[in-house]
Every structure is written in structure tokens, then in C-alpha cells.
Amino acid sequence: MSLISLSYPESSESIAKDYASIVLEQVDVRQENRLEPSTRSSSLTVSLENLYRLLEMFKYQSYADEPRRGVLMLQQVNDFSAVGAIASHDHWHDRITAALESSLEAVYPDLDRTEAIQTVQFFLRVVARGEDLQCAQRAELRNFFISFRDKI
Amino acid sequence: MIAKEFLLEECDNVRTLLDSTLRFDYGPDGSAKFYEECSTRLEALRAALQASASTDERNLRTLSAALNELSRLICRIERSSINEYSWPFVEELKKISAAICREDTTHASNVPLPVFVLADGGLDSYQIFAERNRPSYTVNRLLTIVFPKTLKNFVLLHTILGHELGHAIFSCSQHQAQISRTALPHILHSGGQLENERATLDHIFSARRPPDISIPSKLDPNNFWQSHSWVAWIEEILCDLIGLTIFGPAFLAAAVSLLRGLDPSGNSWGPYHPPVAWRINLLRRACHLLEFDRAPAGRPEFAAAFRDFWDYIDGAVKTDPWYNILEDAHIHSAMQALHALHIAHSPAAYLPPDDAELENLYCQLQRRIPPVGFTLESTGKVSCREVDFRSILFAGWMSSKNRFDPVPFSLANKLCEHGIMQQRAISMTLQG
Numbered sequence: 121m122s123l124i125s126l127s128y129p130e131s132s133e134s135i136a137k138d139y140a141s142i143v144l145e146q147v148d149v150r151q152e153n154r155l156e157p158s159t160r161s162s163s164l165t166v167s168l169e170n171l172y173r174l175l176e177m178f179k180y181q182s183y184a185d186e187p188r189r190g191v192l193m194l195q196q197v198n199d200f201s202a203v204g205a206i207a208s209h210d211h212w213h214d215r216i217t218a219a220l221e222s223s224l225e226a227v228y229p230d231l232d233r234t235e236a237i238q239t240v241q242f243f244l245r246v247v248a249r250g251e252d253l254q255c256a257q258r259a260e261l262r263n264f265f266i267s268f269r270d271k272i
Numbered sequence: 273m274i275a276k277e278f279l280l281e282e283c284d285n286v287r288t289l290l291d292s293t294l295r296f297d298y299g300p301d302g303s304a305k306f307y308e309e310c311s312t313r314l315e316a317l318r319a320a321l322q323a324s325a326s327t328d329e330r331n332l333r334t335l336s337a338a339l340n341e342l343s344r345l346i347c348r349i350e351r352s353s354i355n356e357y358s359w360p361f362v363e364e365l366k367k368i369s370a371a372i373c374r375e376d377t378t379h380a381s382n383v384p385l386p387v388f389v390l391a392d393g394g395l396d397s398y399q400i401f402a403e404r405n406r407p408s409y410t411v412n413r414l415l416t417i418v419f420p421k422t423l424k425n426f427v428l429l430h431t432i433l434g435h436e437l438g439h440a441i442f443s444c445s446q447h448q449a450q451i452s453r454t455a456l457p458h459i460l461h462s463g464g465q466l467e468n469e470r471a472t473l474d475h476i477f478s479a480r481r482p483p484d485i486s487i488p489s490k491l492d493p494n495n496f497w498q499s500h501s502w503v504a505w506i507e508e509i510l511c512d513l514i515g516l517t518i519f520g521p522a523f524l525a526a527a528v529s530l531l532r533g534l535d536p537s538g539n540s541w542g543p544y545h546p547p548v549a550w551r552i553n554l555l556r557r558a559c560h561l562l563e564f565d566r567a568p569a570g571r572p573e574f575a576a577a578f579r580d581f582w583d584y585i586d587g588a589v590k591t592d593p594w595y596n597i598l599e600d601a602h603i604h605s606a607m608q609a610l611h612a613l614h615i616a617h618s619p620a621a622y623l624p625p626d627d628a629e630l631e632n633l634y635c636q637l638q639r640r641i642p643p644v645g646f647t648l649e650s651t652g653k654v655s656c657r658e659v660d661f662r663s664i665l666f667a668g669w670m671s672s673k674n675r676f677d678p679v680p681f682s683l684a685n686k687l688c689e690h691g692i693m694q695q696r697a698i699s700m701t702l703q704g
Contacts, residue, residue: 162315
């Protein structure tokens with residue numbers, strides 16, 4: 121018997137919010153003070169990658185993300201105290217999607233959806249390489265993630 | 273305060289574990305990339321913990337879960353040892369995975385997901401676990417392939433992993449979008465038993481249900497989907513079809529053997545898996561529609577062995593129409609859509625061998641020699657050619673299921689495993 125049995129809260133929103141804040145800090149750092157990609161913090165690496173991945177899901181509207189158990193797991197439902205524990209539809213992304221949608225509309229009202237997402241992804245790649253964004257680009261990225269962070 | 277301090281100390285412990293295991297070259301492909309991945313995850317977690325308020329219990333709980341999972345992951349990677357699984361099969365599986373399980377990252381486009389392999393106890397341990405896409409403490413998502421330890425060399429059964437590759441493929445955002453647009457609409461077609469939760473429920477509880485299907489008395493249409501996941505059932509059905517698209521008839525044979533081995537009646541289902549017989553009937557019908565069971569040209573013994581194989585499969589097919597959950601036109605369209613996805617990511621798609629090639633492989637197996645692409649010409653010269661490992665596996669199933677002179681199942685597996693390994697050497701030679 122395990123020592124303890126725990127259920128963990130769905131935390132995608134708070135993690136995404138933290139990652140937006142971490143990227144915002146980096147965007148505001150001037151080029152000469154910025155760390156090389158090889159020496160920058162793990163937090164920034166993880167933040168950039170996760171936000172990029174989130175934008176991929178958003179771009180393709182692909183949110184099915186439940187890890188499935190093995191092909192042969194056929195255990196019957198015997199414990200009916202667990203009834204209600206399985207949610208057929210996982211809504212982990214609802215508020216995140218809404219925040220991304222409205223942030224895109226606010227920052228890129230004239231671009232189509234895919235183009236706007238790819239623009240943000242391009243900026244994330246520039247930051248990941250440790251390169252400098254142009255002033256206007258930095259402002260766009262800042263506005264986007266400030267809006268996203270505040271709307272989640 | 274207790275939790276934060278404790279978890280920060282646990283970060284040090286995980287660091288010690290990581291440095292004493294994966295830091296050194298470990299496993300067949302080395303462990304440097306996994307060490308780096310785990311190291312970045314750990315330091316990101318440590319930074320998040322340091323930044324967290326001691327009173328933020330919800331956040332600390334999330335970080336505790338992530339730290340636990342990282343510790344388990346390190347131990348799983350450490351256990352990944354070449355001695356525990358079929359190396360030739362895994363190498364072929366990795367080629368397929370690398371071709372199709374790809375995603376864009378901040379540093380490049382179309383990056384293959386890193387894979388590691390391990391063995392575990394239990395027949396039902398077959399699994400490819402793809403880490404989640406949603407925000408987490410990962411950099412790259414890892415794929416963990418798990419084999420049952422008792423079935424180390426049973427490469428004929430390993431084709432069941434086609435289903436698991438399906439989950440990994442579906443977890444890639446771009447593929448998920450394509451599948452949702454092109455294949456899923458046929459599975460969820462209007463008026464069908466899988467159209468929605470209600471339609472599936474009506475089918476399960478219908479009066480046409482065979483008498484040997486027993487539903488626990490506590491389950492009724494009002495609570496059924498509270499203890500079962502309709503979304504998961506649909507994904508399982510989809511992944512069965514993907515498995516067939518990747519491995520062909522050898523996948524169905526493995527599904528029949530393993531699913532009916534674990535559930536002899538075929539009538540069981542689980543919270544995340546639809547009834548076994550629904551799945552087998554669907555796959556069998558798909559094979560017919562794709563003409564995998566078309567009678568081959570060749571010598572009578574070969575044609576008879578081919579029929580015996582399909583008789584073995586048909587022995588697991590239920591005749592009551594309740595078990596048929598999709599109409600032919602929709603199965604065919606779904607398979608075409610999945611094939612189009614896989615063919616664009618070579619070598620992911622199964623391409624049936626021509627009859628002469630299949631007969632050649634089958635004949636080698638009947639002579640108890642590893643099946644590979646070679647011919648001994650009348651001049652005494654040996655000519656070699658490329659053969660897909662899935663053709664070897666199909667021939668292996670035929671050899672073990674023919675009624676005239678069946679090759680014992682264990683031996684057929686060993687011969688096929690050796691055949692795959694030798695074919696790899698032939699391919700390397702042919703490609704210079």
C-alpha cells in the first residue's frame with residue numbers, strides 16, 4: 121500500500137502565466153547584459169519551449185493531451201466510488217485559449233490568426249537564440265505576453 | 273514553510289541521483305541528451321520553488337508532483353538497458369518514430385522526439401508514453417517505449433506497439449489537427465454508433481446487445497460516462513487504425529493474440545478502452561477493405577498458409593452485428609486518410625509486400641532460417657535486396673499459424689528477430 125495517495129491540481133494556467141513573466145523579464149534585458157544561450161537559466165529555456173509548444177497547440181487547435189495508458193489495460197470499473205472522477209472532455213485549455221485569442225486580437229488586429237501566431241513564435245525563436253529583437257518587435261512581444269499574462 | 277524547505281532539499285537529492293546515474297554514458301545510445309534534459313528540468317523546478325511563496329500550497333503541490341515525476345523519469349531512463357528488449361525491432365521502431373513523431377521547437381522545425389526504451393513486468397505493460405504538451409517543466413517531450421520483460425524476443429507481438437505509436441503521433445499538434453480534419457470525421461460520422469456519447473451509449477444499452485454482454489447493475493445510461501471516458505474510447509479506436517496503417521496484418525495478429533489472451537471472451541471493456549471485440553472486428557474489416565487478405569499468387573502450400581493465417585484471425589471475429597461499430601465506407605475513408613499521413617512520413621506507412629517476396633520470406637521460415645531479402649541464383653551467385661521488416665513479421669505470423677507445418681511460435685519470433693537484424697546488415701551493404 122502506498123504511503124499516500126494524492127491528486128494533483130491542473131496547473132497549466134499558473135505555469136503558463138509564470139512562463140510569460142519569465143520571458144517578459146528577458147525581453148526587457150538589453151543585449152549587452154543578456155546571457156549567452158549556453159549559460160542562460162534553465163527557467164528561461166523551459167519557459168520559451170513551453171510557450172512555443174502552447175502556441176503550436178493553439179495554431180493547430182489540437183488540445184487532446186491526456187496521456188493514455190497501455191493498449192491492453194482493460195481493468196473493469198469495480199470501484200463505483202470513483203464515478204464522476206473521469207471527465208470525458210478535458211477543459212484544461214479553455215482560459216488559456218481565450219487569453220491567447222484576445223491577446224492576438226489586441227496586438228495583431230490586422231494579421232490573420234496563423235500569421236499572428238507565427239510572428240510570436242518567430243520572436244520566441246530569436247529570444248531563444250539570444251539575439252536582439254528590433255524595437256518594434258520587442259514592443260509587440262511585450263504587449264502580447266503582458267496581455268496574455270494578465271488575462272489568464 | 274515545511275513543504276518548501278523539504279522540496280528544495282529533495283531537489284538536491286534528485287541532483288545527486290541524476291549525477292550518479294545519467295551523467296555518465298549510460299545505455300546503448302548514451303545518456304547525454306537525457307542528462308541535459310533532466311538537468312534543465314531540475315534547475316527550472318528549483319528556480320520555481322525558490323520563487324514560490326511558502327504559503328502558496330497549490331503551487332507547492334504542483335511543484336512537488338513535477339519533482340516526483342522527474343525522479344521517476346531518471347530512474348526509468350537508468351533502467352533502459354539493451355539487454356532487456358529486442359534491439360533489432362527497437363531500431364526499426366525508432367526509424368518510424370523519428371520519421372513521424374516530430375514537432376517544431378524554438379531551435380528547429382521537425383525535431384524528432386527523443387526516445388528511450390525499457391522493459392517492465394506484466395503482459396499489459398506494452399506502452400509508448402508520450403509526455404504531455406500542456407505547460408509543464410519539460411524542454412523536449414520524451415517518448416518512453418515499454419516492453420513486457422517476459423516477451424523480450426517476441427517481435428511478432430511487438431507490432432502491437434503500432435497502437436501506441438498512434439497515441440504518440442496523435443500527441444503531435446500538427447498531426448492531431450490533420451487527423452481531426454481527415455480521419456476522425458469518418459469515425460464520428462453522423463448517424464453512426466460513435467457519433468457522440470449518446471449514440472455510443474444507445475448502442476451499448478440497446479436491446480440488440482448480445483446476451484453474453486453483461487453490464488454491471490450499478491451502471492446505467494445516466495452514469496456510464498462518469499466512470500468511462502468516451503473521448504479515450506474514440507482515441508483507442510483511432511490508434512488501432514493507426515497501428516494497422518503502420519504494421520499491417522502483423523498488427524492485427526498481435527492484437528488478436530494479446531487482447532484475446534488477456535480477455536478470452538472479447539466482451540470486456542475498461543474506463544479508457546472500448547470492448548475488445550469491437551476493436552478486433554473493426555481491424556479485421558479494415559484489412560479486408562484494404563485487400564490485405566486478397567488470395568496471393570504462388571505455390572499451393574503458400575496460398576494455404578495465407579488462408580490459415582486469416583482463419584486464425586477470423587477465429588477471434590464475432591459474427592453478431594452489434595460488434596461492428598463502423599460501416600465499410602467510413603472505415604475505408606478513415607484508413608485512406610491515415611495512410612496519406614503516414615505515407616508522407618516514410619517509412620511510417622505499411623506497404624504490403626508483393627506475393628513473390630512474401631512467399632520467399634515464408635519459405636525461408638519454413639526451412640527454419642531467418643527470413644531476409646536474398647536469392648541464391650542458379651549460377652551460385654547471391655543477390656540481396658531491401659525487405660521491409662514488417663513483411664518479415666507478416667511472414668513470421670503465417671509460418672507460426674499454418675496448419676500444415678507450423679513453426680513453433682517462440683522459434684518463429686527468434687527467426688524473425690534474427691532476420692530483421694540480418695536484413696539491417698544487408699540494407700547497410702546495399703546502401704553503401
